[in-house]
Amino acid sequence: MSNEEKPEITDSEWEVMRVVWTLKEVTSKEISKVLEDKKEWKPATTKTFIGRLVKKGMLHTEKTGNRFIYTAAVNEEESLKTLKSGLFTHICSRAVGKTIADLIAEATLSHDDIALLGEALQKKKKDAVEEIACNCVPGQCNCKKDHGMDCRH
Amino acid sequence: MSNEEKPEITDSEWEVMRVVWTLKEVTSKEISKVLEDKKEWKPATTKTFIGRLVKKGMLHTEKTGNRFIYTAAVNEEESLKTLKSGLFTHICSRAVGKTIADLIAEATLSHDDIALLGEALQKKKKDAVEEIACNCVPGQCNCKKDHGMDCRH
DNA sequence: TAAAATCGATTACAGTTGTAAACTATAAAT
DNA sequence: ATTTATAGTTTACAACTGTAATCGATTTTA
Numbered sequence: 001m002s003n004e005e006k007p008e009i010t011d012s013e014w015e016v017m018r019v020v021w022t023l024k025e026v027t028s029k030e031i032s033k034v035l036e037d038k039k040e041w042k043p044a045t046t047k048t049f050i051g052r053l054v055k056k057g058m059l060h061t062e063k064t065g066n067r068f069i070y071t072a073a074v075n076e077e078e079s080l081k082t083l084k085s086g087l088f089t090h091i092c093s094r095a096v097g098k099t100i101a102d103l104i105a106e107a108t109l110s111h112d113d114i115a116l117l118g119e120a121l122q123k124k125k126k127d128a129v130e131e132i133a134c135n136c137v138p139g140q141c142n143c144k145k146d147h148g149m150d151c152r153h
Numbered sequence: 154m155s156n157e158e159k160p161e162i163t164d165s166e167w168e169v170m171r172v173v174w175t176l177k178e179v180t181s182k183e184i185s186k187v188l189e190d191k192k193e194w195k196p197a198t199t200k201t202f203i204g205r206l207v208k209k210g211m212l213h214t215e216k217t218g219n220r221f222i223y224t225a226a227v228n229e230e231e232s233l234k235t236l237k238s239g240l241f242t243h244i245c246s247r248a249v250g251k252t253i254a255d256l257i258a259e260a261t262l263s264h265d266d267i268a269l270l271g272e273a274l275q276k277k278k279k280d281a282v283e284e285i286a287c288n289c290v291p292g293q294c295n296c297k298k299d300h301g302m303d304c305r306h
Numbered sequence: 307t308a309a310a311a312t313c314g315a316t317t318a319c320a321g322t323t324g325t326a327a328a329c330t331a332t333a334a335a336t
Numbered sequence: 337a338t339t340t341a342t343a344g345t346t347t348a349c350a351a352c353t354g355t356a357a358t359c360g361a362t363t364t365t366a
Contacts, residue, residue: 034292097266113250
């Protein structure tokens with residue numbers, strides 16, 4: 001995988017991408033239909049987002065007559081990863097664990113999910129570290145202050 | 154807690170809030186200093202964000218002479234919760250577990266974190282559900298398609 | 307083949323965000 | 337009491353977002 005620039009996908013564009021990721025090869029009309037139902041967007045609105053995604057290189061097009069078939073140019077996992085990392089740009093690296101724990105506490109999970117998470121945790125034990133370094137600038141985190149630890153007031 | 158509107162906090166505003174959450178009572182100059190170092194913002198830029206946060210009601214002010222002391226009007230946990238839930242607005246509710254598992258796999262975690270996550274998981278076992286319902290509209294998810302389950306291609 | 311429907315492209319436009327200078331009022335210093 | 341330094345407020349402005357109408361080309365239909 002090359003390390004190309006990956007433009008941001010906005011919330012609205014994300015709605016379009018989900019349709020393309022799900023249906024794989026779609027016309028603008030099919031996308032419009034789905035989002036007219038879900039978001040009550042006029043077809044013109046959906047077209048705008050499709051156009052922007054094409055311009056950003058997130059959608060491939062294949063012309064057939066006067067219309068296009070759209071396919072995803074970026075894969076869903078990758079895009080999700082970007083989304084996920086966004087969560088952690090705002091918190092101390094020492095607070096990541098606690099944040100994930102909160103996520104778990106607030107989520108609705110199935111037994112299968114719990115098993116899956118258990119495995120993920122298990123695998124993590126191998127490369128668990130003793131102490132995570134705080135990556136914050138002074139004034140944005142209380143690590144090291146007071147008792148030399150605990151980002152999680 | 155009342156159910157007031159909670160305006161969005163943008164990325165840049167978040168930087169300001171972190172300083173206030175950390176230092177509790179600050180002047181604009183202190184905030185400026187921190188962010189001039191971290192983000193290379195001109196003081197005027199920081200002032201803009203402070204002003205917007207005050208207008209949004211995210212910061213309280215107390216006047217002393219011709220300057221203000223700023224304190225947080227919203228608490229960090231709450232704001233973080235909003236941030237976290239944003240992650241899941243773009244995925245199928247059935248994929249939440251898998252997504253958290255990915256988060257774990259990609260995170261740097263300490264032994265303490267792992268213990269903490271283990272506990273969180275353990276607590277979750279009680280109210281784990283047999284099957285999570287897909288909350289997606291047709292065309293944005295493959296749940297129920299093919300084999301009647303699995304959002305996670 | 308002329309009319310009607312459709313698709314993609316262009317244009318529009320207000321609100322948000324990032325970035326910052328200019329302005330104004332007040333407090334501190336001389 | 338002036339001058340100077342500050343702090344907060346106003347104004348600026350481009351890029352990005354959400355939302356959509358209109359236009360121009362083409363295809364389908366009558």
